[in-house]
Amino acid sequence: MNKICGLDIGTSKIVAIVGAVGEAGELRVEGIGESESIGIRKGVVINVDKTVDSIERALKDAELMSGVQIERVYTSIAGGHIKGINQRGVVACGTGREISEKDVERVIEQAKAISIPADREVIHIIPREFVVDGQDGIRDPVGMTGIRLEAEVHIVTGAVTSAQNIIRSVNKAGLHVEDIVLEPLASALAVLTEDEKEMGCVLVDIGGGTTDIAIFIDGNLWHTDVVLVGGENITKDITVGLHAPIASAEKVKIKSGAALLDLVEPDEMVEVPTVGSRSAEMVPRRNLVSIINARLDELFVILGNEIKKTGLGPLISGGVVLTGGVSSTPGIDRLAEQVLQMPARIGKPSGLKGIADMVDSPRYSTAVGLLHYAKETGHLGSGVKLLDGAMFRDVTRRMRDWFREFIRS
Numbered sequence: 001m002n003k004i005c006g007l008d009i010g011t012s013k014i015v016a017i018v019g020a021v022g023e024a025g026e027l028r029v030e031g032i033g034e035s036e037s038i039g040i041r042k043g044v045v046i047n048v049d050k051t052v053d054s055i056e057r058a059l060k061d062a063e064l065m066s067g068v069q070i071e072r073v074y075t076s077i078a079g080g081h082i083k084g085i086n087q088r089g090v091v092a093c094g095t096g097r098e099i100s101e102k103d104v105e106r107v108i109e110q111a112k113a114i115s116i117p118a119d120r121e122v123i124h125i126i127p128r129e130f131v132v133d134g135q136d137g138i139r140d141p142v143g144m145t146g147i148r149l150e151a152e153v154h155i156v157t158g159a160v161t162s163a164q165n166i167i168r169s170v171n172k173a174g175l176h177v178e179d180i181v182l183e184p185l186a187s188a189l190a191v192l193t194e195d196e197k198e199m200g201c202v203l204v205d206i207g208g209g210t211t212d213i214a215i216f217i218d219g220n221l222w223h224t225d226v227v228l229v230g231g232e233n234i235t236k237d238i239t240v241g242l243h244a245p246i247a248s249a250e251k252v253k254i255k256s257g258a259a260l261l262d263l264v265e266p267d268e269m270v271e272v273p274t275v276g277s278r279s280a281e282m283v284p285r286r287n288l289v290s291i292i293n294a295r296l297d298e299l300f301v302i303l304g305n306e307i308k309k310t311g312l313g314p315l316i317s318g319g320v321v322l323t324g325g326v327s328s329t330p331g332i333d334r335l336a337e338q339v340l341q342m343p344a345r346i347g348k349p350s351g352l353k354g355i356a357d358m359v360d361s362p363r364y365s366t367a368v369g370l371l372h373y374a375k376e377t378g379h380l381g382s383g384v385k386l387l388d389g390a391m392f393r394d395v396t397r398r399m400r401d402w403f404r405e406f407i408r409s
């Protein structure tokens with residue numbers, strides 16, 4: 001049985017999950033290791049050595065639990081440097097012959113023939129739809145007869161330096177990077193249902209440093225975005241609002257936080273250790289929840305504006321799926337519904353075998369999604385090594401894999 005490892009390098013934590021694909025195609029979770037992430041800010045490596053330490057700690061625990069030695073990983077990428085753009089390619093296919101896989105490759109190649117600055121690298125090229133002789137909405141044009149083939153693709157690019165620093169950190173921890181996957185895309189693979197993707201939905205991964213967005217329309221990825229606000233901002237707001245040190249602000253947020261004031265009884269009090277005094281202070285829970293509510297409300301307003309800008313709002317009938325650590329805040333789904341005016345639910349990994357209960361939280365969506373990605377793109381045991389200097393693996397192959405995956409769904 002092939003073992004695979006997903007390594008999610010987040011702003012608050014680094015998680016390594018070891019999995020295997022069973023004979024019936026099921027994904028089994030066999031080990032997990034987690035460490036506090038120290039060298040990462042807003043999804044980007046700012047200190048390689050500290051990141052290496054964190055990776056090694058997470059790895060050791062995942063290896064101990066699963067009993068395997070990890071050599072290769074699928075790792076995540078995120079941050080403000082990520083940009084998603086939509087492009088169109090057009091090719092002629094001759095007359096009266098069937099469109100082949102080669103034609104599809106050609107049209108995608110043409111769509112990505114835009115000038116990408118030297119300091120940016122392509123991370124994903126995902127076909128959204130094909131158009132054959134003016135007929136749109138085609139998933140798989142191979143085998144159709146046509147003269148003119150067009151492709152709409154979503155291209156995700158990232159800063160070369162940010163990607164290199166991830167690869168360098170993983171390599172220094174003694175591992176090869178099998179592939180790099182955009183975080184919200186990995187999370188989407190772990191938590192979204194096929195129906196949601198078909199109906200049109202927004203995946204919102206609210207982590208420690210960033211909120212990552214992926215919009216799916218007609219089953220395919222149409223738009224990606226990053227907002228540089230996450231749980232850390234809520235914690236900082238609490239330190240200011242309640243005069244509490246960071247560590248106790250974080251604790252009180254997780255223990256007593258909520259997104260909506262109607263979840264608080266009028267006389268409820270919470271204990272908050274304060275700066276410069278040993279004794280904890282009792283404050284109304286209402287004050288704590290108001291701070292959290294204000295920040296999350298603002299975040300959802302920003303998200304609403306981003307969705308509006310894409311013009312895709314009317315096509316999103318599957319609603320919003322919230323995931324990432326912050327989505328565990330009680331009442332957050334209701335707040336999202338109020339602000340965004342669409343149905344919202346909390347998404348966490350599901351349908352797994354093995355020690356599935358250990359990853360049963362929205363915090364693990366990205367890491368579990370990396371296992372799904374590995375399984376679905378079929379890179380298992382492909383022997384590809386990605387060493388320092390060799391930035392990304394063959395993009396054409398990555399693109400082909402995505403194409404296969406998306407026409408299958």
Ligand SMILES: Nc1ncnc2c1ncn2[C@@H]1O[C@H](COP(=O)(O)OP(=O)(O)OP(=O)(O)O)[C@@H](O)[C@H]1O
Pocket residue numbers: 009010011012013014037042043078206207208209210211230231232235250253254257324325326327328329330362363
């Ligand atoms: N039960 C909870 N209630 C509220 N907030 C929570 C809870 N559990 C975790 N969080 C918050 O979630 C954030 C971490 O989320 P997550 O683990 O998804 O981040 P990450 O993947 O490390 O970061 P990023 O994806 O931004 O790089 C922290 O700010 C933490 O305080």
Ligand SMILES: [Mg+2]
Pocket residue numbers: 010011183205207208324366
């Ligand atoms: Mg994350």
